[in-house]
Amino acid sequence: MENKYLLPVEDVNDDKATITRLCFNDGDLVSKGDVIYEFETTKALVEVDAEHEGHIFYAVKVSKALKTGQVVCVITNNPNYQFAISNNPQPDASYMLTKKAQAFVEKNNLDLKDLDLSGIVREKDLAALLPNGPIGHEEHILFLSRSRNDVSYLLSNPEFRKLSSEEKIEWYRIQGHEIGENCKIGDGAVLIGNKITLGSNVSIAEGAYIESPEITLNNHVTIGRDTNLVASRLKLGAFTKVGDRVVIDISGGRNTDSSFICGTNCLIASESYVNVCHQVELGDHVALSPRSMIFTHSYWQSILDGYPAQFGPVSFARDSWLGAGAQVLPNVQIGEGAIVMSGSVLAKNVNAYELVGGIPAQVIKENINKKLSPSKKMTQLEELFADFNTHLRQHGFKSRLHSARKICLDDEGSITHLSLSQAYTQEDPNSILLVLEMDETGTSPAGEIYAIQQHRAYGAPSRVGRLLTEFLRRRGIYFISSNYEQAYSLHSSTS
Amino acid sequence: MNASILYKDIYKIRTFEEKVLELFSLGHLRGTTHTYIGQEANAVGVISNLNSNDFVVSNHRCHGHYIAFKKNLYALLCELMGKSDGVCGGRGGSQHLCDGTFYTNGIQGGILPLAAGLAYGAKFNQTGQIAVVFIGDGTLGEGVVYETLNIASKWELPLLVVVENNQYAQSTPIQLTLAGTISKRFEAFGINATELSSFDVLEISNAAKSIIDRVRESSKPYGLILNTYRFASHSKSSDGRDPAEVESMRKHDCLQITERLLQESQIESIQGIVNDEVEKVVLQALEA
Amino acid sequence: MKFIESIRNGLDSLLGNYPEVVLYGEDLIDPYGGAFKVTKGLSTKYPDRVWNTPISEAAIIGMSAGMAMCKMKPIVEIMFGDFTSLGVDQLLNHLTKYAWMYNNQVETPVTIRTAMGGRRGYGPTHSQSLEALLSTIPGLSIIAPSHYHDPGRILQQAVLEDSSVKVFSEYKLLYPQELQTPNTVKSGLTLDVSSDVYPIAHLSNCEFDNPEILIISYGGNALLLEQVLLDLLIEYELSAQCALPARIKPFDPLQIQHLISEAQVVLVVEESPKCHGWGAEVVATLSEAGLLSGKNVFRIGSAETPIPSSMAQEEQVLPSAAQIMETISQILV
Numbered sequence A: 001m002e003n004k005y006l007l008p009v010e011d012v013n014d015d016k017a018t019i020t021r022l023c024f025n026d027g028d029l030v031s032k033g034d035v036i037y038e039f040e041t042t043k044a045l046v047e048v049d050a051e052h053e054g055h056i057f058y059a060v061k062v063s064k065a066l067k068t069g070q071v072v073c074v075i076t077n078n079p080n081y082q083f084a085i086s087n088n089p090q091p092d093a094s095y096m097l098t099k100k101a102q103a104f105v106e107k108n109n110l111d112l113k114d115l116d117l118s119g120i121v122r123e124k125d126l127a128a129l130l131p132n133g134p135i136g137h138e139e140h141i142l143f144l145s146r147s148r149n150d151v152s153y154l155l156s157n158p159e160f161r162k163l164s165s166e167e168k169i170e171w172y173r174i175q176g177h178e179i180g181e182n183c184k185i186g187d188g189a190v191l192i193g194n195k196i197t198l199g200s201n202v203s204i205a206e207g208a209y210i211e212s213p214e215i216t217l218n219n220h221v222t223i224g225r226d227t228n229l230v231a232s233r234l235k236l237g238a239f240t241k242v243g244d245r246v247v248i249d250i251s252g253g254r255n256t257d258s259s260f261i262c263g264t265n266c267l268i269a270s271e272s273y274v275n276v277c278h279q280v281e282l283g284d285h286v287a288l289s290p291r292s293m294i295f296t297h298s299y300w301q302s303i304l305d306g307y308p309a310q311f312g313p314v315s316f317a318r319d320s321w322l323g324a325g326a327q328v329l330p331n332v333q334i335g336e337g338a339i340v341m342s343g344s345v346l347a348k349n350v351n352a353y354e355l356v357g358g359i360p361a362q363v364i365k366e367n368i369n370k371k372l373s374p375s376k377k378m379t380q381l382e383e384l385f386a387d388f389n390t391h392l393r394q395h396g397f398k399s400r401l402h403s404a405r406k407i408c409l410d411d412e413g414s415i416t417h418l419s420l421s422q423a424y425t426q427e428d429p430n431s432i433l434l435v436l437e438m439d440e441t442g443t444s445p446a447g448e449i450y451a452i453q454q455h456r457a458y459g460a461p462s463r464v465g466r467l468l469t470e471f472l473r474r475r476g477i478y479f480i481s482s483n484y485e486q487a488y489s490l491h492s493s494t495s
Numbered sequence B: 001m002n003a004s005i006l007y008k009d010i011y012k013i014r015t016f017e018e019k020v021l022e023l024f025s026l027g028h029l030r031g032t033t034h035t036y037i038g039q040e041a042n043a044v045g046v047i048s049n050l051n052s053n054d055f056v057v058s059n060h061r062c063h064g065h066y067i068a069f070k071k072n073l074y075a076l077l078c079e080l081m082g083k084s085d086g087v088c089g090g091r092g093g094s095q096h097l098c099d100g101t102f103y104t105n106g107i108q109g110g111i112l113p114l115a116a117g118l119a120y121g122a123k124f125n126q127t128g129q130i131a132v133v134f135i136g137d138g139t140l141g142e143g144v145v146y147e148t149l150n151i152a153s154k155w156e157l158p159l160l161v162v163v164e165n166n167q168y169a170q171s172t173p174i175q176l177t178l179a180g181t182i183s184k185r186f187e188a189f190g191i192n193a194t195e196l197s198s199f200d201v202l203e204i205s206n207a208a209k210s211i212i213d214r215v216r217e218s219s220k221p222y223g224l225i226l227n228t229y230r231f232a233s234h235s236k237s238s239d240g241r242d243p244a245e246v247e248s249m250r251k252h253d254c255l256q257i258t259e260r261l262l263q264e265s266q267i268e269s270i271q272g273i274v275n276d277e278v279e280k281v282v283l284q285a286l287e288a
Numbered sequence C: 001m002k003f004i005e006s007i008r009n010g011l012d013s014l015l016g017n018y019p020e021v022v023l024y025g026e027d028l029i030d031p032y033g034g035a036f037k038v039t040k041g042l043s044t045k046y047p048d049r050v051w052n053t054p055i056s057e058a059a060i061i062g063m064s065a066g067m068a069m070c071k072m073k074p075i076v077e078i079m080f081g082d083f084t085s086l087g088v089d090q091l092l093n094h095l096t097k098y099a100w101m102y103n104n105q106v107e108t109p110v111t112i113r114t115a116m117g118g119r120r121g122y123g124p125t126h127s128q129s130l131e132a133l134l135s136t137i138p139g140l141s142i143i144a145p146s147h148y149h150d151p152g153r154i155l156q157q158a159v160l161e162d163s164s165v166k167v168f169s170e171y172k173l174l175y176p177q178e179l180q181t182p183n184t185v186k187s188g189l190t191l192d193v194s195s196d197v198y199p200i201a202h203l204s205n206c207e208f209d210n211p212e213i214l215i216i217s218y219g220g221n222a223l224l225l226e227q228v229l230l231d232l233l234i235e236y237e238l239s240a241q242c243a244l245p246a247r248i249k250p251f252d253p254l255q256i257q258h259l260i261s262e263a264q265v266v267l268v269v270e271e272s273p274k275c276h277g278w279g280a281e282v283v284a285t286l287s288e289a290g291l292l293s294g295k296n297v298f299r300i301g302s303a304e305t306p307i308p309s310s311m312a313q314e315e316q317v318l319p320s321a322a323q324i325m326e327t328i329s330q331i332l333v
């Protein structure tokens, strides 16, 4: 049996009172009529008597201001009574973070201990406190730092473009930019930025012009001839290929958001145009076909003449594809795996796995993809594999289907094995690999690996390798040629 | 009090009210109007004893009170006609008059607090004014009357409450609505009251004089119950009373009773003056 | 200073400086000092001009008109706002009519002070906020300050300089609240009080006058809304501003139209029923001026039931911070 004593309302207007005296210790036995505590309202000191007998336990401390109706104490016959919930749940913190600020702290791993915070702290308050907080950072990525010698040098000196690839790379490295191994910057090509980071095997073709305060081109990115890329931030993920005479610009105005962010394995085909006055973002494995156009602003006329202003980002989720000559208008989001038919004009969002087309684009079909099980995929590949065997023989190879997943062939005396296998890679536990292995004698070229679902080929392609990729391309499986030199040497050798 | 002076006011009210009914029938007035025909001796008898700065608060049937107190026929008629020369610029009309310390309102009983408040103000400012409020017998059904009587008694306000008991509230005879007596109502609140059944303006005036003096001197409220009768219908609507009853009451016409106190020549001269005035006022008001 | 003290001081200074001011109502003399203790001490200090009345709301409201016509400045206390209904005939057919109906030959500068609002457990007939009901009476001014105003000063101003008939609504829960100034507002909030005769208090969780959320409300609702502003800030960093006019009738919402341009959500909050409420009037006026097109507009008020005595049930019937947060977050989050 526990008897709760709540702080009573003593005065009409008081919603609080202060406890001035607690007359016992926790656990003490009290009798009816004992004065158990005293409180003070704005008007008077009031003593409260026990109405029960038993052990008393106080839920509050002296001089604590309490709201009327809150528990002051309990009289119970349980000598070991414990209060379930504290009466004062709020610790007296001198500052409080908004939810956004909390997320910011976590994201940036901030230690708030030494920061002089008080009151309610917003995300922007924290950002401003940081030496390299996002505000400074944004300014940094927003504008080229003209005070930097290298930038003004590059902008004002056409001689630079005449340097060889090696000389240019050397120069960038001296200026503190990061350029990975095996990169190539073709004749007349130039990169202008405050912070340039190139991964390995990045290849920039002749006449390309890349200008952005922050340029990041990851491993195996290739940039085509006479391509012009200008943005507030430019980031291309590994194995992304940008074709010839592509234009990315910031007409419509420069913004903190005027960035072009592209995932891995993307294709931006020749003569595409992307306006990045607002952010344009491509997820992994997105393709923009030739002459695609993406706009992040529209209307030339002034709002003062009654025209609407329209600015907004555009985004493509992974695996989506924009058909040739299609146009995308501001504020459009394209869902995962969606297809936009050639020549369409896209003014509205596209849901994942939708096929849309027309002017303006309408939904033509939903759920266009099929989720195939790994075993089904293997069966399909085995059929292709058998066809490839035939294909090889037609090209004069002596080849033989050793098993459903293995071809043995004799390439001018060297024995090569081509095998299809399911493998566990870091990227995908269900990866399917086609492996061209050197023969036991060790005279054949180094092995080649084709990761089918990653669209990626590893190793310098042999004659058989080239035949294989060409064959599979026509069956709907492609591999990204990862290196400019390869791409162009292949190009020239087939023409 | 001089009978000829009182007669002049009674005759003025009578003539004016008859003219009002005529103008109504001719379409010069709109809305409604409650004439005072038959009750003139009450207003004249009471108000003739007031100072000009005393407060008079009246009700829907207020023309008589106004004429007895303010005498401005032209301003009253213009008000009835909705003209800008009216006492309230045509905003109030028949039941809502204000002129100096004279106020009326058309909500039964609601004027009592106003009158009590004015009495309070007079007492507070020590001006020596008193407030007189006129109500009908039917208005005794309103609760706010008793709230006010209670307060006026308790706070000793110089307030005279005149109940003009004309036996009817609109169409309803007093027997159907009034429990107990009127005088007991005052008594219950410790307010002295005098009840008078008279159509003689001199008698009313004399009674009113001593009461008004007492109110002023004692600064206490007082009740004056005047049993009376109206000859015209309640307002512009039809009269549901038995015509024989109305006819039988004509012998109590205060106008004739007062005439008996005067000489023929006096009467003629007063009537001539008043008729001229009313005619002039009507012409003026019609043109205003 | 507390809200109640500010009003008491205001009354004290009125009585002290102006012999024509009188203060009366039910149970307001010492030692009791009024049901909410607002007038405590005043009857002792001014025994001739502060007095108790019988329980006669109609009569005491009505009498104030007569006093006012005698050049007095009466202040009537009606114990609970709910009881003003007993005096509505006097307000509607008498007090607010006289000046106009008598062609401005009289003035009735009367102030009716009364305690409004719920959240005290007083139940259906002692918890209402009748401002909206009373606001339908033409010519009646309704003043309902919050603790972000200076209620005592506003009261003095109203009594001395405003010749209209005024209902001065005091929200019960505000009485013990400390008055807030720009320097004392809770961290995260800013306060800006306009310099109008009846000021508009702008309480905001951002520095700028173009909030994403504009809330228009008055009086004791400020208690709820300060919480909402903080919640919006902490949960979502949404900018919100709350405009609290000290006088809600007449109130021209176009006075705050500059705050609306950027707002995506416009919210009016009142504790009386939303149906036919004050908020409806505010929204209609803004809408007629073409200021609300394309905005999300909400009225938040009480349910169309009496106000329950039980705290839990009362919470359901009266507007709550949670309800407001939900309304906003459905649109903006």
Ligand SMILES: Cc1ncc(C[n+]2csc(CCOP(=O)(O)OP(=O)(O)O)c2C)c(N)n1
Residues within 6 Å of the ligand: B034, B060, B061, B106, B107, B108, B109, B135, B136, B137, B138, B139, B140, B166, B168, B169, B170, B234
């Ligand atoms: C509050 C209110 N209810 C009803 C009326 C309608 N009304 C006007 S006069 C009247 C009768 C009043 O009777 P009484 O008080 O005896 O005055 P009398 O007309 O006999 O002079 C009524 C019912 C009104 N004006 N006010």
Ligand SMILES: [Mg+2]
Residues within 6 Å of the ligand: B136, B137, B138, B164, B165, B166, B167, B168, B169, B170
């Ligand atoms: Mg009658």
